[in-house]
Amino acid sequence: MPETNANGLQTETLDLPGWKHFYSGKVRDLYVPADDDLGGAESRENHVLVVASDRISAYDHVLSSEIPDKGRILTQLSLWWFEQLGVEHHVLASTAAEGVPAEVEGRAMICKRLEMFPVECIARGYLTGSGLAEYRQSGTVCDIPLPEGLVDGSRLEHAIFTPSAKAEVGEHDENITYDDVVAIVGDDIAARLSELTLKIYTRAEEIARGRGIILADTKVEFGIDVNTGVITLGDEVLTPDSSRFWDAATYEPGKAQPSFDKQFVRDWLTSAESGWDRSGDAPPPALPADVVEKTRARYVEAYEKLTGRTFA
Numbered sequence: 637m638p639e640t641n642a643n644g645l646q647t648e649t650l651d652l653p654g655w656k657h658f659y660s661g662k663v664r665d666l667y668v669p670a671d672d673d674l675g676g677a678e679s680r681e682n683h684v685l686v687v688a689s690d691r692i693s694a695y696d697h698v699l700s701s702e703i704p705d706k707g708r709i710l711t712q713l714s715l716w717w718f719e720q721l722g723v724e725h726h727v728l729a730s731t732a733a734e735g736v737p738a739e740v741e742g743r744a745m746i747c748k749r750l751e752m753f754p755v756e757c758i759a760r761g762y763l764t765g766s767g768l769a770e771y772r773q774s775g776t777v778c779d780i781p782l783p784e785g786l787v788d789g790s791r792l793e794h795a796i797f798t799p800s801a802k803a804e805v806g807e808h809d810e811n812i813t814y815d816d817v818v819a820i821v822g823d824d825i826a827a828r829l830s831e832l833t834l835k836i837y838t839r840a841e842e843i844a845r846g847r848g849i850i851l852a853d854t855k856v857e858f859g860i861d862v863n864t865g866v867i868t869l870g871d872e873v874l875t876p877d878s879s880r881f882w883d884a885a886t887y888e889p890g891k892a893q894p895s896f897d898k899q900f901v902r903d904w905l906t907s908a909e910s911g912w913d914r915s916g917d918a919p920p921p922a923l924p925a926d927v928v929e930k931t932r933a934r935y936v937e938a939y940e941k942l943t944g945r946t947f948a
Contacts, residue, residue, distance in 0.1 A: 648689075649665075650665075650667075650687070650739060650740065652667060652685070652737040652739060652740065653737060654669060654670055654737070655667035655668065655669060655670055655685050655737065656668060656669075656670045656671075658684070662691065662693040662698050663688065663689055663691045663692065663693060663698075663706075663707075663877065664686055664687065664688050664689065664872075665686075665687045665689060666684050666685065666686060666687075667684065667685040667687065668683075668684055668685070668749075669681065669683060682748065682749040682862050682863055683728065683746055683747065683748065683749060684746075684747050684748075684749045685736070685737070685740075685744055685745075685746055685747075686744060686745050686746075686747050687707070687740050687743060687744040688706075688707035688708070688710055688711045688743045688744070688872075689702070689706075689707050689743075690702035690703055690704060690705065690706045690707050691706075692706060692898060692901060692931070694898055694901050694902055694905055694920065695902070695905065695914055695920070697919055697920050699901070699920055699922070699923060700919070700920075700921075700922050701922045701923035701928060702928075703928060703931050703932050703935065704928070704932055705932060705935075705936075705947075706932065706935060707743035708742045708743045709935045709936060709939050709947060710872055710875040710876070710877060710935070711730075711742065711743045711744065711745065711872075712742070712939065712943075712947070713874070713875050713938070713939050713942065713943065714745075714872045714873050714874070714875055715727065715730055715745070716942070716943045716945075717840065717873045717874040717875075718869075718873060720839070720840070720843060721836055721839055721840070721869070721873070722839070723832060723835065723836060723869050724861075724866055724867070724868045724869060725868060725869040725870070725873070726747040726748045726750055726859075726861075726868050726869065726870040727745050727746075727747055728745075728746045728747055728748060729745070729746040730744070730745045730746070734746070747870070748861050748862075748863070748868065749862050750858075750859025750860060750861060750862065750868055750870045751859050751860045751862055752857060752858070752859035752870060752871075753820075753821055753825070753829065753857070753858055753859060753860075754801065754802050754820060755799050755800075755801065755802065755812075755817055755820060755821065755829065756799060756800040756801070756802055756809055756855050756857065757797070757799055757829050757830075757832075757833040757855065757856050757857065757858060758797070758798045758799055758800060758833070758853060758854070758855045758856075759795050759796070759797060759798070759833045759834055759836070759837030759853060759854055759856075760777065760792065760795060760796050760798050760852070760853040761791065761792055761795040761837060761841055761851065761852060761853065762789060762790065762791050762792060762850070762852040762853065762880075762882075763777070763782070763786050763787075763788065763789065763790045763792060764788055764789055764852055764853070764880065764892070764893070765853070765880070766811060767798060767853075768788055770811065771786060777796060777798050777811075778796075778797075778798040778799065778811050778812065778813050778814070779813040779814075779815075780796050780798070780814075787889050787890045788889070788890060788891060788892060789852075789882075789887070789888070789889040789890060789891065789892075789893050790889050791889070795834055795837050795838060795841070797814065797829075797830040797833055797834055798811065799811075799812055799813075799814070799816070799817050799829075800812055800855075801816070801820075814826065814830065817829065817830075825867070828867055829858055829867070832856075832858065832867065832869070833856055836854070836856055836869070836873070836874075837851070837853075837854055840854065840874050843942075844881065844942060845884065847941055847942055847944070848883065848884045848885060848941060849881050849882065849883065849884060849896070849938070849941055849942060850881065850882040850883075850884050850887055850893075851874070851879060851880070851881060852879075852880040852881070852882055852893070852895075853879065853880050854874055854878060854879035854880070855878045855879070856869060856871070856873055856874075856878070857869075857870050857871040858870060876895075876896050876897035876898070876934070876935055876938050877897065877898070879897075880895055880897070881895060881896040881897065881938055881942075882894070882895055882896075883896070896934050896935070896937060896938035896941075897934065897935075897938075898931055898934075899934070900927050900930045900931045900934065901923060901927060901931055904923065904924070904927045905920050
């Protein structure tokens with residue numbers, strides 16, 4: 637049934653046998669094993685069911701409109717990427733046969749419960765977005781000096797680690813420096829987070845490029861496995877919600893690149909047609925049907941080009 641959670645989000649809490657609702661983020665809902673279901677299965681105590689919704693966020697707002705199949709597309713894409721990366725990750729099961737409730741099969745994963753680091757780990761291989769804005773002001777990105785003469789879309793000689801501090805729902809993540817990460821998590825963990833983030837980006841960029849897609853940048857999140865103490869990749873990974881994918885065939889530095897994500901949503905929200913004042917207090921309006929359809933099609937296209945599979 638629909639309810640408003642502590643973050644002010646309208647979410648639908650599902651009645652899933654063996655699981656109880658624990659938390660809702662912008663686009664995902666978390667469930668933990670129900671107390672009365674633990675019995676002799678104490679090993680499930682540190683498991684969490686991650687359910688991806690069809691909600692979509694833009695400009696730090698969760699929209700009233702949903703994108704059909706978005707939760708399934710991003711979950712299936714994340715699962716595919718987890719198989720490609722060769723790093724410790726949090727997924728334990730993803731099918732009904734493995735224990736995922738049938739009601740959410742395809743858009744849910746049973747995962748290890750992690751103590752998440754309060755840092756968004758971002759790797760950039762191309763200059764754009766907030767990184768470009770900082771570069772134009774100071775010649776740096778997260779205080780990392782870059783060569784002169786770069787433009788929107790320029791490929792960097794080496795990918796860089798450009799973290800941000802996690803913000804509350806409705807707030808904007810803030811770019812921070814590597815030294816800030818050290819202050820938050822310590823030298824050893826900061827070094828490991830940077831190493832893992834750049835390893836994931838480098839591997840994924842190579843795979844995507846072989847499929848005609850440029851991975852401009854990506855955000856990943858890590859936590860400590862509460863059972864083993866190992867730093868583990870969590871959340872979603874390398875989806876259009878967490879990454880910037882461009883079509884290699886149309887890539888042209890010096891301008892904004894069309895991307896495989898919610899570009900249609902952002903463009904419409906900032907158009908005169910929407911009538912929405914991004915700087916005001918009013919929430920964004922509902923999306924027109926054609927924007928919803930185009931956005932869904934773009935997500936499907938990204939999934940199919942990257943995986944080589946047909947989304948059914």
